Amino acid sequence: MPKAKYDSIYKGLKSRIETGEFDFQELLPSENHLIQDYNCSRNTVRRAVAALVADGYVQTQQGKGVRNIFQPAIQTSFTIGGIESFRESALRNHQIPRTRVLLFAEITADQKIAKRTGFSSGSRLYYIQRLHYLDEKPLIINHNYFLKDVVTSLTREIAEESIYAYLENELHISIVTSKRIMTVEKMTQIDEKYLELGDYNCLAVVSSQTYNGDGVMFEYTQSRHRPDYFCFQDNATRNPR
Amino acid sequence: MPKAKYDSIYKGLKSRIETGEFDFQELLPSENHLIQDYNCSRNTVRRAVAALVADGYVQTQQGKGVRNIFQPAIQTSFTIGGIESFRESALRNHQIPRTRVLLFAEITADQKIAKRTGFSSGSRLYYIQRLHYLDEKPLIINHNYFLKDVVTSLTREIAEESIYAYLENELHISIVTSKRIMTVEKMTQIDEKYLELGDYNCLAVVSSQTYNGDGVMFEYTQSRHRPDYFCFQDNATRNPR
DNA sequence: GCCGATTTGTCCGTATGTATC
DNA sequence: CGATACATACGGACAAATCGG
Numbered sequence: 001m002p003k004a005k006y007d008s009i010y011k012g013l014k015s016r017i018e019t020g021e022f023d024f025q026e027l028l029p030s031e032n033h034l035i036q037d038y039n040c041s042r043n044t045v046r047r048a049v050a051a052l053v054a055d056g057y058v059q060t061q062q063g064k065g066v067r068n069i070f071q072p073a074i075q076t077s078f079t080i081g082g083i084e085s086f087r088e089s090a091l092r093n094h095q096i097p098r099t100r101v102l103l104f105a106e107i108t109a110d111q112k113i114a115k116r117t118g119f120s121s122g123s124r125l126y127y128i129q130r131l132h133y134l135d136e137k138p139l140i141i142n143h144n145y146f147l148k149d150v151v152t153s154l155t156r157e158i159a160e161e162s163i164y165a166y167l168e169n170e171l172h173i174s175i176v177t178s179k180r181i182m183t184v185e186k187m188t189q190i191d192e193k194y195l196e197l198g199d200y201n202c203l204a205v206v207s208s209q210t211y212n213g214d215g216v217m218f219e220y221t222q223s224r225h226r227p228d229y230f231c232f233q234d235n236a237t238r239n240p241r
Numbered sequence: 242m243p244k245a246k247y248d249s250i251y252k253g254l255k256s257r258i259e260t261g262e263f264d265f266q267e268l269l270p271s272e273n274h275l276i277q278d279y280n281c282s283r284n285t286v287r288r289a290v291a292a293l294v295a296d297g298y299v300q301t302q303q304g305k306g307v308r309n310i311f312q313p314a315i316q317t318s319f320t321i322g323g324i325e326s327f328r329e330s331a332l333r334n335h336q337i338p339r340t341r342v343l344l345f346a347e348i349t350a351d352q353k354i355a356k357r358t359g360f361s362s363g364s365r366l367y368y369i370q371r372l373h374y375l376d377e378k379p380l381i382i383n384h385n386y387f388l389k390d391v392v393t394s395l396t397r398e399i400a401e402e403s404i405y406a407y408l409e410n411e412l413h414i415s416i417v418t419s420k421r422i423m424t425v426e427k428m429t430q431i432d433e434k435y436l437e438l439g440d441y442n443c444l445a446v447v448s449s450q451t452y453n454g455d456g457v458m459f460e461y462t463q464s465r466h467r468p469d470y471f472c473f474q475d476n477a478t479r480n481p482r
Numbered sequence: 483g484c485c486g487a488t489t490t491g492t493c494c495g496t497a498t499g500t501a502t503c
Numbered sequence: 504c505g506a507t508a509c510a511t512a513c514g515g516a517c518a519a520a521t522c523g524g
Binding site for chain 4: 060063065
């Protein structure tokens with residue numbers, strides 16, 4: 001729920017941009033106008049606009065205004081910066097998600113796992129392998145590691161649905177920050193068996209460490225994506241923040 | 242130059258974190274302390290801290306404080322969100338960059354190029370192919386397209402050094418926003434010829450559209466990276482901004 | 483369980499600087 | 504030069520979460 005004022009202004013402007021109210025390169029109403037439109041202070045509109053800049057929707061220029069640089073064609077792809085579950089992004093793109101659990105195990109982190117995941121050696125973990133289909137095409141194999149201290153009583157049934165929905169709605173774990181690293185790796189036997197890789201001999205791999213509100217890293221996930229359906233978006237800005 | 246106060250506070254805190262002044266998971270000084278330390282208003286320290294959150298250096302928690310979650314091991318890799326030239330990131334990682342210009346041409350965008358790059362059909366462009374070495378290993382092939390209307394008088398000599406330095410220092414083009422899309426693609430004959438791909442038959446590809454301060458897209462670049470040296474970092478945050 | 487102190491989150495109003503036209 | 508627009512900075516007020524007594 002957008003109870004915060006700047007967030008509802010942000011969402012409002014975003015939707016106005018997405019529906020084409022402003023032409024590409026057109027200037028948005030000035031801050032002073034927005035202050036009146038939304039009946040708020042200048043700081044609040046500026047915060048909303050700053051969020052749109054971070055999304056790559058608009059660009060500000062001192063002395064001129066705020067320019068719309070949103071292009072619908074590009075914006076539709078698989079994932080934008082932000083933490084989104086597989087189900088969420090599937091539904092956002094009007095595709096049908098299906099998940100198959102390949103492995104559901106409880107393990108203790110040894111040295112090797114600790115080094116790879118960032119958990120301490122000796123941590124009790126759930127280790128889950130899942131195959132994700134989109135419109136019945138196998139696209140992603142996820143290797144999830146969850147810290148049992150935080151994520152209690154996970155089951156195979158939950159893993160077949162959305163684990164993130166369980167974490168947030170049932171366990172009330174607030175997900176705050178996720179550090180992601182993207183690489184390209186050679187395929188493994190598991191990749192080859194389940195994903196229809198064709199001629200490709202490598203995959204796009206996204207490794208992420210996720211922290212809860214208490215600053216505890218409770219999840220390490222390696223997502224192995226079939227290359228022909230993988231697309232990752234990002235908006236970068238030059239030095240000054 | 243950090244003439245802005247919040248930026249110097251941001252840089253100061255960032256360096257204090259990087260040098261290990263705070264333990265992992267330790268709380269930073271509270272906003273009130275920072276206000277006194279840096280002799281500024283609350284908004285200003287909050288802005289600096291917000292930038293650190295965006296960098297994945299710290300995490301804030303209402304009622305508790307600001308927690309250091311910086312881990313030096315991870316932070317050293319190739320590129321973090323932000324626009325950085327090849328030279329800049331090479332030097333940041335203490336590696337020796339070298340650039341070889343494979344092709345330097347002036348072209349007019351046809352339908353096909355227009356569709357791929359986002360320039361209008363008929364635009365006059367520079368088209369440059371460059372091979373980038375790091376410590377004498379060939380790692381990246383860049384295909385740059387620059388709009389001649391904006392980027393005037395580019396030469397092969399400039400392309401052998403840093404084009405970005407030329408744009409900023411000579412032409413005074415301010416680089417503001419860059420939309421990037423990452424994919425994995427099969428290798429081409431050019432890739433195979435110049436990059437030492439070994440067993441790999443694909444590459445990590447970063448396509449980017451870069452805008453100047455006037456909102457004009459003046460650059461389209463496709464960077465084709467050798468997979469074994471490619472690594473891309475990102476920090477994501479859950480919904481609220 | 484309550485209360486008060488501390489800390490971050492949200493919002494407002496104002497002043498001044500700087501870039502554009 | 505003046506008007507407009509965004510950028511930076513300050514100060515204050517109240518809300519919400521956390522923690523210790």
